[in-house]
Amino acid sequence: xxxxxxxxxxxxxxxxxxxxxxxxxxxxxxxxxxxxxxxxxxxxxxxxxxxxxxxxxxxxxxxxxxxxxxxxxxxxxxxxxxxxxxxxxxxxxxxxxxxxxxxxxxxxxxxxxxxxxxxxxxxxxxxxxxxxxxxxxxxxxxxxxxxxxxxxxxxxxxxxxxxxxxxxxxxxxxxxxxxxxxxxxxxxxxxxxxxxxxxxxxxxxxxxxxxxxxxxxxxxxxxxxxxxxxxxxxxxxxxxxxxxxxxxxxxxxxxxxxxxxxxxxxxxxxxxxxxxxxxxxxxxxxxxxxxxxxxxxxx
Numbered sequence: 001x002x003x004x005x006x007x008x009x010x011x012x013x014x015x016x017x018x019x020x021x022x023x024x025x026x027x028x029x030x031x032x033x034x035x036x037x038x039x040x041x042x043x044x045x046x047x048x049x050x051x052x053x054x055x056x057x058x059x060x061x062x063x064x065x066x067x068x069x070x071x072x073x074x075x076x077x078x079x080x081x082x083x084x085x086x087x088x089x090x091x092x093x094x095x096x097x098x099x100x101x102x103x104x105x106x107x108x109x110x111x112x113x114x115x116x117x118x119x120x121x122x123x124x125x126x127x128x129x130x131x132x133x134x135x136x137x138x139x140x141x142x143x144x145x146x147x148x149x150x151x152x153x154x155x156x157x158x159x160x161x162x163x164x165x166x167x168x169x170x171x172x173x174x175x176x177x178x179x180x181x182x183x184x185x186x187x188x189x190x191x192x193x194x195x196x197x198x199x200x201x202x203x204x205x206x207x208x209x210x211x212x213x214x215x216x217x218x219x220x221x222x223x224x225x226x227x228x229x230x231x232x233x234x235x236x237x238x239x240x241x242x243x244x245x246x247x248x249x250x251x252x253x254x255x256x257x258x259x260x261x262x263x264x265x266x267x268x269x270x271x272x273x274x275x276x277x278x279x280x281x282x283x284x285x286x287x288x289x290x291x292x293x294x295x296x297x298x299x
Contacts, residue, residue, distance in 0.1 A: 100124040101142075104249030111136075115154065116147040120173075120225045122246030143173040145223055160208060161192035171223040176239065179208035182218055224266075231266035240279055248272045253295040257285055 101107035101119040109117040109125070112132040117125060123142025128135065136154040138146075148154045150167030160179035163172050168186025173179070181190045182205035190206050190213060191197045198206050198213040206213040224231050230243050238259035241252050247269050265282060267275035276294065280287050288295045 095128050095130050096126055097129050098124060098126040102249070103246050111138075113149055113151060115149045118145040118226065120144065120246070121249075140172055140174060142175060143171070143223075143225065145169070145171045145226060159193070161190060161196075164189045164191070176242070178239065181206050182220075182223060184221055225269070228269040229266055230269070233264050234262045235264070237261045237263050237279075237283060244275060244279060248275065250292050250294050253293060256297040258298075 099107055099109050099117075099119065101121055101123050103122050105121055107119040107123075109119065111117060111127070112129070113136065115136070117138070119125060120143040123140070123144055125141070125144060126139045127137060134152060136148075136152055138154075138156045140156050140158050144156075146154075146156065146165075147169045148165055148167050154165050154167075156163040156172050158172065158174035158179065160174050163170065163181050165186060165188045168188055169184040170186075170188050171180075171182045171184070173181075179192070181188065181200065183200045183202055185202050187199060187201045189197065189199050192208055192211070192213065194211050196211060196213055198215060200206055200215060203218055204215055205218050206215050208214075230240075230247070232240055236259060237257075238254075240263045241254065241259065244267065245251060247267075250272070261283060263279065263283060265278060267278040269275070276287060276289075280296070284299045286297050286299050
């Protein structure tokens with residue numbers, strides 16, 4: 001059985017061998033290898049170890065790794081929020097398009113799809129610019145003549161009702177207590193706010209009265225206001241004076257007259273003196289013109 005050399009090795013490394021043990025260990029085959037190992041260890045020095053420095057370096061590396069993995073969400077969210085706010089502002093302030101014909105003026109408008117709208121004096125319309133081809137809808141206040149190109153449904157919305165077409169020429173008048181639609185080409189569907197419906201074709205018009213749509217035949221190929229005239233049949237004088245104000249941009253002082261009297265007749269849009277005479281003389285009303293103000297009184 002081979003003798004265990006380990007006890008001798010440990011004592012030899014610590015210089016604890018007795019003379020007899022050293023003599024015996026010197027004859028072992030492993031002594032030369034052990035001496036080479038010990039000589040090699042003389043050239044190996046472990047680096048000095050500083051616990052505080054090592055801890056500081058380790059924590060710094062860990063913190064650096066965390067910073068790399070952390071995604072700065074707040075700046076990104078702020079950027080997204082700001083962009084959304086800008087788009088919202090653009091949507092609110094730049095999407096809605098409004099056109100207005102002031103008193104004494106008329107306005108011709110070309111819509112995004114090439115359809116046309118002519119506004120009578122004292123009228124306005126608005127529509128959404130974006131996605132117009134998918135939602136051809138007009139909000140109208142006053143009176144307008146529309147020439148609509150074929151395409152998706154075209155709708156004119158007023159406080160009294162809606163007019164819906166696919167492609168046609170029609171006039172819509174929505175003022176105070178008047179709601180009237182005339183069709184000059186094609187076919188239109190008229191629906192009141194009370195959900196009363198009527199379909200009219202070329203040469204027909206409807207007038208809203210007592211929540212009913214009364215259909216009548218017309219011979220004109222365009223509304224009279226496009227020809228520079230206004231015509232009334234048994235209409236309260238107040239509404240006639242309102243139209244005079246719109247066409248000529250004047251103001252009537254009416255406190256001394258009865259505006260509920262019915263008027264039948266008309267006036268032209270290119271001569272204010274002739275227009276005043278055409279309306280006021282038959283009604284036995286005297287008037288004094290002072291600039292843009294017209295004071296009325298009974299004879």
